[in-house]
Amino acid sequence: MTQAPGALEVPETTPGQTGLVDRLLQWTVLAVLVITVALYALAPFLAIGWAQRPFIGAFVEKTFIFNGIGDPDDPAWSARQRVPEGDHLLAVDGAPVATSFALGGALADKRAGETVILTTRSRDGSVERQTVVTLSAFPLPDLIRLFIAPYLIGVIYLGIGWWVFQLRRGEPAGRAFALTCALAAIAIGALFDLYTTHLFTWAWTLAVPNVGAAAMSLALVFPKTASPVARRPMLRLISFVPGLLLAAYALVTLYGPGFDPHAYVLAWRYSYFYLGAGLLVLLGMMLYRWRFSPSPTVSAQSRIIFLGAVAAFLPLLIWVLQGLLTNQTPYFNVLVNFGPLVLFPAAVAYAILRYRLLDADVLLGHGIVYGVIGALTVIGYSLIITGLSLIAGVPVNANDPLALGLVVLLLVIAFEPLRDRLRRLVDRTFFRGSRQYAQRLEQFGRIVNQAPGRIEIAQALSASIVDVLRPAHAHVFLRDEASDDYVAAPDASGRPTSDLRFAADGALA
Structure with a gap:
């Protein structure tokens, strides 16, 4: 068939070209992993050093725009209470601040408890105001919530990505997943730096849209390579073209001279949309392959990834939608909104490596069962303490012997049936393919005996x-x-x- 003039066609790739491209991609992913490790090595020193200096009571981003992170009811967040979100910080006590180093210099001889005057300009540029705020020490709970917890989650992403890369770096799926994990680790672990020293803003800006690009690439090659990609392997990289263009646009608005200090907000929003589009493509492909793939193996792997991704991203999606609907930054609970994110790389890594790991189904199944039992025990114990307090009319201590004895008794009675029921539920939900293989093998054995x-x-x-x-x-x-x-x-x-x-x-x- 003759192609119309000017039609866009991705040329087919020869085996030699594919081998060269694969080697280049291996080195590229390895370089990203090494850069991510270097960022994570530096991040704690930057965070601790920043936290030791006086805190103006609000976060400002790279162009010194106040964001909505922080609790306005907390006295430590004094500027968050008095300075509107979106204002542009111009000076501290009359000293101009245009970089994080200049802000650090303006606060170098200050101490917590002293007051400073912040000169700011409104979002529309029509009003310039001066606000007196009291400096404070950055709260330790907020350091844990905003830096330590996301940092540890990012370490898990980075560790799983590096592990899969070591085992599957020669396969497109292994490289795509390792790249997804490394970029996601940057997007998660560099958040605190994004609001404080701004040293890694460039890396975070590059990472966010390309997490979506890597997710799309992963969806095209795992669990089964899409037919167009099998014919033209370069198609698996096409999603990175918009990702890199969006990142370049955002970097220009952040670092280019003459741009409005608010211009990056729209550029970042486009990156968020592309990230969301990439995750939706991944979820859609996994759901389709789960429901319609004729291969039980592909169906089982797709189901694991789909369920893990939904559990991982749903709390964060709810937080994002809440902000979009209210046009305000809602309170961010790291454990609720960020904690489940570790389920995504764990699910994908398990799906990729499950047929290379000895008794992986058994180990993971036991982990899920005993994890659920542990969570139910904690919840049940809390309910027992609350119930006993209501019955007695006075608060009951958590170490009360009666409550402890009651919990132990219930565990002894209910442990075996609860564990067996949970194990059957986990097997049906996550390891249906393994159960089908086992049943088919038993059926074949009976036929052989009777044949x-x-x-x-x-x-x-x-x-x-x-x-x-x-x-x-x-x-x-x-x-x-x-x-x-x-x-x-x-x-x-x-x-x-x-x-x-x-x-x-x-x-x-």
């Missing part, structure tokens, strides 16, 4: 292969005693499944 001859065994073997692997054709060759050749075993109708035959002493035998 009168080798033809019936061959038919049962062929039926099992077709049922589990879903090949286009399946033939079982048996040795013909009359001709001493191997011939295809007959199907249920009694006719051979193929006319092919080969000699017993031939190369194929």
Whole structure:
């Protein structure tokens, strides 16, 4: 068929070109992982150093725009209470501040408890005002909430990504997942620096849209390579073109001279949309393959990734939608909104590596079961303490012997049936494919024991292969005693499944 003039076509890639591209991609992903490790090595020193200086009571971003992070009811966040979100910080006690180093210099000889005058300009540029705020020490709970917890979550992403890269760096899925983890680690772990020293703003800006690009690339190659990508492997990289363009646009608004200090907000918003689009593509592809893939293996892997991704991103999605609907920055609970994010890399890594890990299903299943039992124990104990307090009319201590004894008694009575029920539920939800394989193997074993001859065994073997692997054709060759050749075993109708035959002493035998 003749292609219309000017039509866009991705040229097919030769094996030699594919090998060169794969090697370049390996080095690229490795470089991103190494850079991420370096950022994570520096981040604690930057965070601790920043936290030791006086706090003006609000966060400002790279262009010194006040954001909405922080509790306005907390006295330590004094500027958050008095300075409107979106104002542009111009000076501290009359000293101009345009960089984080200049802000640090303006606060160098200040102490917590002293007051300073912040000169700011309104979002529309029409009003310039001066606000007196009291400096404070940065609260330790907020340091834990805004830096330490996200940092540890990012470490988990980075560790899982590096682990999968070591095992599967020669495969597109392994590289795409490792890159997704590294970029997500930057996006999560560099958040605190984004509001404080601004040293890693460039890395965060590059990472956010390309997390979506890497997620799209992963969706195209795992669990099964999409047909267009199988023909033209370079298509798996096409999602990075918009990602890099969006990152370049945002970087220009942040670092380019002459731009409005608020211009980056729109650029970042486009990056958020692309990130969300990438995750939606990944979820959509996993859901489609889970429900419609003829391969039980692909279906099982897609189900694991889909359920893990939904559990990981749903709390964060609710927080984002809440902010969009109210046009205000809602309170960010790290444990609730960020904590579940670790489920995503764990689910994808398990799906990629599950067939290389000994007893992975058993180990993960036990982990889920006992984790749920532990959570139910904590929740149940809290309810028992609350109930006893209501009955007694006075607060009951958490270490009360009666409450402890009651919990131990309930655990002894309910542990075995609860564990068995949870194990069956986990097996049905996460390891349905493994259960089907086991059931099919047991069924095949019963047929073999009852089969009168080798033809019936061959038919049962062929039926099992077709049922589990879903090949286009399946033939079982048996040795013909009359001709001493191997011939295809007959199907249920009694006719051979193929006319092919080969000699017993031939190369194929």
